[in-house]
Amino acid sequence: MLRVVVLGAAAGGGVPQWNCGCPVCQTARLDDPNLRSTQASIAISADSEHWFLINASPDLRQQLIATPQLHPKSGQLRHSPIAGVILTNSEVDAVAGLLSMREGWPFTIYAHPRVLSILKANSIFNVLSEKHVRRQPIAIDQPFEPTLPDGSPSGFEILPFAVAGKGAWYLEGKEHPGGADGAGDTLGLRITDKADGTTLYFVAACAEVTDDLKARLKGASLVFFDGTVWRDDELIAAGLGNKTGQAMGHIAMSGEQGAIAALAGLGIGRKFFLHINNSNPVLLRDSVEWQTAERAGWQIPADGTEVTL
Numbered sequence: 010m011l012r013v014v015v016l017g018a019a020a021g022g023g024v025p026q027w028n029c030g031c032p033v034c035q036t037a038r039l040d041d042p043n044l045r046s047t048q049a050s051i052a053i054s055a056d057s058e059h060w061f062l063i064n065a066s067p068d069l070r071q072q073l074i075a076t077p078q079l080h081p082k083s084g085q086l087r088h089s090p091i092a093g094v095i096l097t098n099s100e101v102d103a104v105a106g107l108l109s110m111r112e113g114w115p116f117t118i119y120a121h122p123r124v125l126s127i128l129k130a131n132s133i134f135n136v137l138s139e140k141h142v143r144r145q146p147i148a149i150d151q152p153f154e155p156t157l158p159d160g161s162p163s164g165f166e167i168l169p170f171a172v173a174g175k176g177a178w179y180l181e182g183k184e185h186p187g188g189a190d191g192a193g194d195t196l197g198l199r200i201t202d203k204a205d206g207t208t209l210y211f212v213a214a215c216a217e218v219t220d221d222l223k224a225r226l227k228g229a230s231l232v233f234f235d236g237t238v239w240r241d242d243e244l245i246a247a248g249l250g251n252k253t254g255q256a257m258g259h260i261a262m263s264g265e266q267g268a269i270a271a272l273a274g275l276g277i278g279r280k281f282f283l284h285i286n287n288s289n290p291v292l293l294r295d296s297v298e299w300q301t302a303e304r305a306g307w308q309i310p311a312d313g314t315e316v317t318l
Contacts, residue, residue, distance in 0.1 A: 010055070010057075010202065010204070010317060010318065011055055011165060011200070011209065011317070012054045012057055012078075012316075013051055013052070013053050013315065013316045013317070013318070014053075014060075014076060014078055014313065014314070014315050015051050015310040015311070015312060015313065015315075015316075016051060016062070016068075016069075016076060016312065017046055017047030017048045017050050017066055017068055017072055017283075017312050018046050018049055018281075018282075018284070018309065018310050018311070018312065019046035019286075019287065020049065020284045020285055020286040020287070021100065021101060021102040021286075022048070022102075022286075022287060023045075023047050023287070024037050024044060024045055024046045025037040025038040025044075025045065029249070029287055031247060031249060031287060031288055032290075032293070033287050033288065033293060034287050036293065037287075037292075043311065044292055044293075045312075046285070046312055047066060047068035047312055048068045048102045049066060049283045049285075050062060050063060050064045050065065050066045050069070050106070051063045051064075051211065051283075052076070052079060052091075053165070053200060053209075054078075054090075055202060055204070056163075056164055059090055059163065060079055060091050060092065061092055061093045061094065061095060061155055062091060062093070062095070062106075063094075063097065063211050063213075064094070064097055064098075064102075064213065065094050065103065065105070065107045065109075065110065066102050066105070066106045067101065067102060067105040067106055068106070069107075069110070070109045072106075072312070075312065076313065078090070078315075079091060087114065088114075089116070091114075091116055092116055092117070092155065092157050093116050093117040093118070093119060093155050093163075094107065094117075094118050094119070095119045095147075095155070095198065096121075096124050097195070097197070097211065097214070098174070098177065098194060098213070099120075099124045099127045099128075099176070100178070101177070101179070102284075103213070104127075104128065107134060107137060108133065108137075110137065111136040113138070113141050115142065115143075115158055116158070117144075117156070118142060118144045118145065119145045119147050119153070119167075120144070120146070120147060121146070121147055121148070121149070121169065121193035121194075121196060122146045122187060123176075123187035123188075123191060123194055124187075124193065124194070126187035127185075127186050127187065129186065130186035147167075149169055149192060149193060149196070150168065150169070150170055150171075152167065152168040154166050154167070154203070164203055165201060166200075166201045166203055167198055167201075168198070168199040168201070169196045169198055170199065171193070171196065172195055172212055172215045172216075173195070173215060173216040173219060173258075174194065174195025174215060174258040175195065175216065175257075176195075177194070178257070195214050195258065197210060197211065197212040197215070197225075198211045202318060207318045208230055209229065209232065209233070209318060210225070210229050210231070210234075212232070212234050212235055213235055213283060213284045214235050214237075214259060215234070215259070215268075216255060216258045216260055217260060217266075218266075218268060223271070223272070223275060226272065226275055226277060227275045227277075228276045228277070229275075229277050229278065230277075230278040230279070230318050231277075231278055231279045231280075231281075231318060232272075232279070232280050233282075234272070234280065234282060235283075235284055236268070236282025236284060236285045236289065236291065236307075236309075237254055237257070237259035237284050237285065237286045237289070238259060238262070238288065238289055239261060239262050239263050239289045239290055240254075240263055240264065241254045241261045241264070242254075243261070243286075243289065244286075249288050259284075262289075262291060262298075263298070263301070268282075269301070269307065273305065279308070279316065280308065281307070281309070282302065282307055282309055283310065285309065
């Protein structure tokens, strides 16, 4: 049985974003605290005792305090149920939380070599001593089973796969530590319970729903999917930025080529959007956008939402 806890569902900056006065942020800040959300990450477990994080957001410390499943075991001076972190990209909102895990507890970081090369090139991540924190390369379309601290199997298999996207924005115009060519900067994950074969998919960043991606997601029990923007020019139209969703490596929710239309009719059991930007009106429960997403079977999870497969 797989257990999944949504630690956060927001895009970079969270909701409300510290320097943003857009309608969503103002509502979350002043009128409706239920709108508040930390930056996107989930935790998964097959035994309800050992947990693996999918991405480590800058809000990780806050998320761990708010999540009883991830608290240290009662009566132990030093303990964490977190056995590993699987990284799907190297954006700040996926890796910065690693710095909150520097107190010497053993766990494993699983990531593509291109992402590991970025961690290696940035000396601040050396606070995660490799004496305690192992860095394990993962390969596209090569399944692996994360292990528990004692080396025993975790009970689920993870298959990383490439999705349309782009490298971390802070590397734009700079030399990539992993080299100029090759996929691996943006991954999706298929996570399979080895006991009963149920599957969930995690795709936090995706610029396009390809035929290959549709084939992968068809019939999945649970999908977490990129919900950054409602429309491609959302930030520009709102006066909040000068980049489109596509320019940032994110597909829009709406439109003929958007995620809602592209993923319709695939027989997916439950569908959650995450990595939702503060500019996205789908966050407002009385909005047309929220109603449209709900009618299409999509859910907007709150921090702390738990799903069991």
